Amino acid sequence: MPSITVKPAESDIAAGPIAGRTAVEQLFELPLNDLLYRAHGVHRAHFDANAVQLSTLVSVKTGGCPEDCAYCPQSSRYDAGVPDQDVLALDEVTRAARAAREAGATRFCMGAAWRGPKERDLEPVLAMIREVKALGLETCATLGLLREGQAERLRDAGLDYYNHNLDTAPEHYAQIISTRTYDDRLATLGRVRAAGIRVCCGGIIGMGESRRQRAGLIAALAELEPPPESVPINMLVRVPGTPLAATEPLDWSEFVRTVAVARITLPRSYVRLSAGRQEMPEPMQALCFFAGANSIFYGDMLLTTGNPEAAKDRELLAKLGMRSLDQDELGPA
Ligand code: SAM
Ligand code: DTB
Ligand code: SF4
Numbered sequence: 001m002p003s004i005t006v007k008p009a010e011s012d013i014a015a016g017p018i019a020g021r022t023a024v025e026q027l028f029e030l031p032l033n034d035l036l037y038r039a040h041g042v043h044r045a046h047f048d049a050n051a052v053q054l055s056t057l058v059s060v061k062t063g064g065c066p067e068d069c070a071y072c073p074q075s076s077r078y079d080a081g082v083p084d085q086d087v088l089a090l091d092e093v094t095r096a097a098r099a100a101r102e103a104g105a106t107r108f109c110m111g112a113a114w115r116g117p118k119e120r121d122l123e124p125v126l127a128m129i130r131e132v133k134a135l136g137l138e139t140c141a142t143l144g145l146l147r148e149g150q151a152e153r154l155r156d157a158g159l160d161y162y163n164h165n166l167d168t169a170p171e172h173y174a175q176i177i178s179t180r181t182y183d184d185r186l187a188t189l190g191r192v193r194a195a196g197i198r199v200c201c202g203g204i205i206g207m208g209e210s211r212r213q214r215a216g217l218i219a220a221l222a223e224l225e226p227p228p229e230s231v232p233i234n235m236l237v238r239v240p241g242t243p244l245a246a247t248e249p250l251d252w253s254e255f256v257r258t259v260a261v262a263r264i265t266l267p268r269s270y271v272r273l274s275a276g277r278q279e280m281p282e283p284m285q286a287l288c289f290f291a292g293a294n295s296i297f298y299g300d301m302l303l304t305t306g307n308p309e310a311a312k313d314r315e316l317l318a319k320l321g322m323r324s325l326d327q328d329e330l331g332p333a
Contacts, residue, residue, distance in 0.1 A: 018222070018264055018265045020219065021215060021216060021219040024215040024216075024218050024219045024222070024261060024265055025211075025212055025215040027215075027260075027261045027264060027265070028211050028214065028215050028257055028261055032253060032256070032257065035257060035260045035261070035291075036256075036260055036287070036290060036291055038260075038264055039259075039260035039261070039263040039264050039290075039291045039292045040290055040291065040292065042263055042264050042267045042292065043263050043291075043292040043294070045267070046267050046268050047294055048325075049294075050320075050321060050322045050323060051294065051322065051323055051324070051325045051329070052289065052293075052294050052295060052296060052317065052322055052323075052324055052325065053106060053107070053270055053272075053294060053295040053296075053324070053325045053330065054104055054105045054106055054107070054295075054296060054298035054324045054325070055105060055106070055107040055108070055109050055140065055272070055295065055296070055297055055298060056096075056097075056100035056103070056105040056107070056108055056109065056297070056298055056299040057109045057111060057297050057299065057301070057302055057303060057307075058088075058093065058096045058097075058100075058108070058109070058110055058111070058301075059085075059088075059111050059112070059113070059301075059303040059304060060087060060088045060093060060110045060111065060112050060125065060128060061085065061086065061087045061088070061111075061112035061113055061114065061121075062074060062082065062083070062084065062085040062113055062303070062304060063076070063082045063083060063084035063085060063113055063304075064076050064084035064113060065113035065114065065115065066115055066179070067115050067144075067177065067179045067180065068177060068178055068179045069167075069176065069177050069179075070175075070176045070177065070207075070242060070243040070244050071176065071204055071207060071236055071237075071239075071242060071244045072239075072242060073239040073241065073242055073304050073305070074113040074303070074304060075242075078241050078242050078243065079241045080239045080240065080241035080242055080304075081240075081241060082304045087112075087121070087124050087125075088128075090124065090127050090128060090131060093110065093128045093131065093132070094128075094131045094132070094135070096108075097131070097132045097135050097137055098135060100137070100298075100299060101135055101136065101137055103298070103299070103310050104298070104310075104314075104324050105137070105298050105299065106137065106138055106324070106325060106326065106327045106330060107137060107138040107139070107140055107160075107161070107330075108132045108135075108137045108138070108139060108140065109140035109141070109142065109161075109163060109297075110125065110128055110129075110132075110139075110140070110141045110142070110143075111141075111142045111143075111163075111303045112125070112141075112142070112143045112144070113303075114143055114144045115144050115145060115179070115180065116143065116144040116145035116146060116147065116150075116188075117143045117144065117146070117150060121143075122150060122153060122154075125141060125143065125154075126153060126154070126157040127157075129141065129154065129157040129158050129159050130157050130158055132158075133157075133158035133160075136327065137327075138160045138161065138327070138330065139158055139159050139160050139161070140159070140160065140161035140162070140163055140200060141154060141159055141161075141162055141163070142162070142163035142164065142200075144164075144188075145164075145180060145184055145185075145187075145188045146162075146164075146188045146191050146192065148191070150191070151191040151192050151194070151195035151197060152195045154195070154197065155195045155196055155197050159197055160197070160198055161197065161198045161199070161200045161229070161230060162192040162197050162198075162199065162200065163200035163201070163230075163232070164185060164188050164189055164192065164199075164200075164201055165185075165201055165202050165203050165204070165232065165234075166182070166185060166201060166202070166203050166217060166220050166221060167185075167203045167204055167217075168203055168204065168207060168209055168213065168217055169209060169212075169213035169214070169215075169216030169217045169220065170182050170216060170220060171213065171216065172207070172209045172210075172213045172216070175208075176207060176244075189201060189224065193226075198229040198230070199224070199228040199229060199230070200228060200229070200230035200231075200232060200272075201221060201224065201228040201230075201231065201232075202221065202228070202230075202231045202232035202233050202234065202262075202272065202274065203217045203221070203232075203233070203234065204234040204235070204236050204275070205217075205233060205234065205235055205236065205250060205254075205255055205258050206235050206236035206247065206249065206250035206255070206276075207236050207244055207247060208244070208247050208248070211254070214254075214258050214261075215261070218258070218261050218262050218265050218266075219265070221262070221265075221266065222265045222266055227266050227268070227269055228266070228269055229269055229270065230269060230270045230272060230295065231262055231266055231269045231270065231271050231272065232272040232274040232275075232295075233255075233258060233259055233262055233271060233272065233273065233274055233293070234274040234275035234276060235250070235255055235274075235275060235276025235277075235279070235280070236250075236275075236276065237275050237276055237279075237302075237305045239304075239305065252280070252281075252284045255276075255280075255284075255288075256284065256287045256288055256291055257291075259271060259273065259288045259291040259292060259293050260291035260292060262292070263291060263292025263293075264292075270294055270295040271292055271293050271294060271295065272293065272295035272296060272297070273285065273288045273289070273293040273295070273296050274296075274297055275297070275302055275305070275307075277296065277297070277307060277308055278305075278306050278307060278308055282316055282319075285316065286316075286320055289320065289322065296313065298310060298313055298324075
């Protein structure tokens with residue numbers, strides 16, 4: 001084990017944010033208990049450690065995507081058995097949003113399998129955003145790369161968050177996606193920021209990357225200026241038919257470490273325990289909450305793959321003495 005002196009959580013907080021990739025790499029090397037202790041201290045300094053934000057996802061346009069993201073069952077280049085589906089009707093989306101609100105979600109996230117929205121694609125999504133907003137939910141969309149002017153139109157329709165992930169470390173990226181660059185992603189994130197929409201940006205863990213590359217992803221997220229308000233940490237869902245289907249599963253401890261490092265490095269952001277929860281035993285999820293995760297996807301489905309049933313999640317939160325955050329407790333991180 002490396003001989004790193006562990007400071008009490010309080011002096012960590014006083015020491016301010018972790019800067020630079022080397023510092024992030026060093027956090028990964030800490031003994032797990034030391035890392036968890038630090039992360040939990042940072043978490044408590046900025047958030048209610050027993051509260052979690054609930055977002056419900058719906059796929060408003062599924063499958064048939066021209067991009068080649070190696071993890072994704074919705075790419076038309078792979079045969080993952082996901083049937084292509086046209087844009088959902090407005091009333092279907094409204095119905096799903098109302099059900100999500102009734103089940104206790106505070107944010108409703110609409111995902112589309114596009115490289116990015118064409119002009120004719122945007123209008124139906126703007127209508128969905130208006131309807132979901134009118135229900136009193138926070139709105140989020142993940143539609144791919146945005147062109148000049150599109151972020152402003154999304155904002156004017158009432159979009160609170162835009163999700164666009166960096167996905168992995170810059171130097172690992174080319175092994176995962178060839179049809180869009182890291183810089184394309186940064187440009188979209190810049191457009192979202194400039195329009196005054198809050199940023200939801202994270203990545204996927206367990207895609208065969210090294211620990212250094214996991215640190216590289218977290219450092220890249222922390223270098224966004226300002227940092228994203230919401231940071232989804234997805235565990236790769238290994239979908240048969242995708243190029244990453246046979247990837248060696250990542251040990252649970254490494255995933256928990258990544259959540260803890262994200263919490264320390266992005267102290268004021270909501271860190272979302274995202275895809276992959278269906279395969280995570282409850283004690284592992286509990287450790288992720290201790291490490292600083294304070295947001296989850298809530299509802300039986302992610303986009304095309306499963307998520308724990310809502311009732312099961314309510315049971316888990318009750319077991320842990322945790323509660324879901326109300327709408328009026330949210331607001332900018
Ligand atoms: N098509 C848009 C885009 O890629 O920007 C939006 C939807 S896309 C499905 C949103 C994110 O879901 C991806 O950036 C990726 O991080 C995550 N994702 C997709 N497939 C996944 C998988 N099998 N396991 C974990 N995360 C996944
Ligand atoms: C994010 O980071 N994770 C969500 C959301 N943003 C859109 C998507 C996870 C997708 C998992 C695979 C699927 O269900 O298709
Ligand atoms: Fe398309 Fe998004 Fe899937 Fe990539 S992640 S293949 S852009 S739906």
